[in-house]
Amino acid sequence: MEANGKNTLLINGMHVHIMPSKKFKTNTVEVKFQTKVDRETITRLALLPTVLRRGCSAYPTKAAIQERLDDLYGAAIGIGGWKSGTSHILNFQMDMANEKFIPNENTLAADVFAFLNEMIFHPNVHNGAFDEAVVKQEKETLRRHLEAMKDNKMSYANVRLIDEMAKGEVYAIHGQGYAEDLQAINGQNLYEAYEQVVNSARVDVFITGDFNPTVMEETIRTSLVGLSERNAVELHDEMTIFEDFKSVSAVKEVIEHEDIQQAKLHIGYRTHTNLSKADCVPMLVGSMLLGGYMGSLLFMNVREKHSLAYYVSASLDAFSDKLFIYSGIAGENYEKTMQIVDEQIIALQTGEFSDNALEEAKSLLINDLKGSQDSAIGLIDDVYKQILTGTSKSSIDYIEEVAAVDKAAVMQAASKLEKDTIFFLTNKEAN
Structure with missing residues (x-):
């Protein structure tokens, strides 16, 4: 499957990369949302994965999520985010068994994509806001993480070096977020950040494993439908991950x-x-x-x-x-x-x-x-x-x-x- 060539499929507003391989006994899927890094929203984006992991509309608790994963033959889900150059990537990853090796099973891939669709596109939201108690708990977890980074002097020195070296560059924006931003974050503005990502990001879907590509394409088309009403966002020049080179006037x-x-x-x-x-x-x-x-x-x-x-x-x-x-x-x-x-x-x-x-x-x-x-x-x-x-x-x-x-x-x-x-x-x- 070519990254930028004619083999890339546009399905339901997403760039889908179907990558069959007989190397692996299990199948792996990743859904990646690429947006521009912004100082005003970076802390909310850093917080978002941990809140999304806490539950969605159909499976509103960690226990409910785990029960469903167990039903899906022990599938596993991971949600994370990071900076790559000037872009922020929100990533959903799932590993699942290959139904070819499970007797009388022919809907596992469809069920996994349907579960992923729920986790990504139907978060646990009421009246336009994430649950305030969950947001408060995850804010405190992120606060402790940021404090631990500061207490780790090697990490602290890394951050301070970049702060000084990359002043005025997107590179200097902390991908882990800022402790001083946390107080202003609530369930409503965090959900607004989520909506901004879902509605404006370039979305890439990857699936690799031992499967029939034609069948997998149709499975994705019918099960991962969260963006079906949206046109695919292309990777425009303003979303390049590279910044201009800088010359050194003085050390x-x-x-x-x-x-x-x-x-x-x-x-x-x-x-x-x-x-x-x-x-x-x-x-x-x-x-x-x-x-x-x-x-x-x-x-x-x-x-x-x-x-x-x-x-x-x-x-x-x-x-x-x-x-x-x-x-x-x-x-x-x-x-x-x-x-x-x-x-x-x-x-x-x-x-x-x-x-x-x-x-x-x-x-x-x-x-x-x-x-x-x-x-x-x-x-x-x-x-x-x-x-x-x-x-x-x-x-x-x-x-x-x-x-x-x-x-x-x-x-x-x-x-x-x-x-x-x-x-x-x-x-x-x-x-």
């Missing part, structure tokens, strides 16, 4: 002090590439060489050779123009650690790494890409990534591109790296 250094034993030194770089660009794959290989595994430049030099870090790694966000380095150090080692980190960036740019290290980094990436093809969720994610990025490259294509990357390509991609922001969280007594 920002942000230092905060707290009563902590282990300092956090997190650094953000501009890559001037993303998945829409040809040099993103060499940059991905470069990020693996830099800090993606135990034999990487950062690990071997910052941690092993100089014993400066409790942990150190690098991570590329291929949906954005950003690469991050994370490390936990002793506060007094700030200057020395920065010097060694800078040296590893230069080593990457000048090709001061061995051919063996390059091949190991490529091999690890290829294994990850191959592994994504071994699960139903991985196959779905592969196709959805093509939709979000507007490309036609599958994981198989990326495997071939990674295998072809040479030292010169890594050096060329790494030459575009610009240090943007340093965030250092250290002890109050540290200099």
Whole structure:
């Protein structure tokens, strides 16, 4: 099934991707709602999945939902949401048995899609509002989660680095929401946010497993009918997940002090590439060489050779123009650690790494890409990534591109790296 080609079906206002595969004994379905990230609504969108999980009109309690799932031969449902670039994705996932392996059963897929239709399109709402008691409980759960993130100093440093580095960008909007927004959320305005998503999002439906595609198409057409009156929303240019690249005028250094034993030194770089660009794959290989595994430049030099870090790694966000380095150090080692980190960036740019290290980094990436093809969720994610990025490259294509990357390509991609922001969280007594 092609992500953007003629094989994509438009059914009941949704883009439906039927992906038959004999790899799996069970069938997996995902329904994804893509909307633009907005600071005004992000906390409501973060809260929405947990409220929807609490019940729908037909199955108004967790117990009623579980009883129905048990009737559906132990089917499982998951509801979640996250940011991908400038988009927010609300996701419904179900795993179900394959009726081919159940004697005298030929309606399970239809029953599962009908259940999913209820969970998505008929929430437990009265007088235009979600139940206030449920909303209050889930608000408190989200509040505790946000507080726990702040108490986790590694997570806190990640958030603060992005806050400072991406000021004015959609990237800086917290996908988990904001504690200060929770008080104003109630059952009514949360339902309004839900309606906005359902009525305006681009919707993609994926089903993979061992089944007859023609029969599955008709099952979806007759059972997943929540958007049957709506025209399909196309992925317009304004919904692209990519933001414009930013140049660095001056490196920002942000230092905060707290009563902590282990300092956090997190650094953000501009890559001037993303998945829409040809040099993103060499940059991905470069990020693996830099800090993606135990034999990487950062690990071997910052941690092993100089014993400066409790942990150190690098991570590329291929949906954005950003690469991050994370490390936990002793506060007094700030200057020395920065010097060694800078040296590893230069080593990457000048090709001061061995051919063996390059091949190991490529091999690890290829294994990850191959592994994504071994699960139903991985196959779905592969196709959805093509939709979000507007490309036609599958994981198989990326495997071939990674295998072809040479030292010169890594050096060329790494030459575009610009240090943007340093965030250092250290002890109050540290200099």
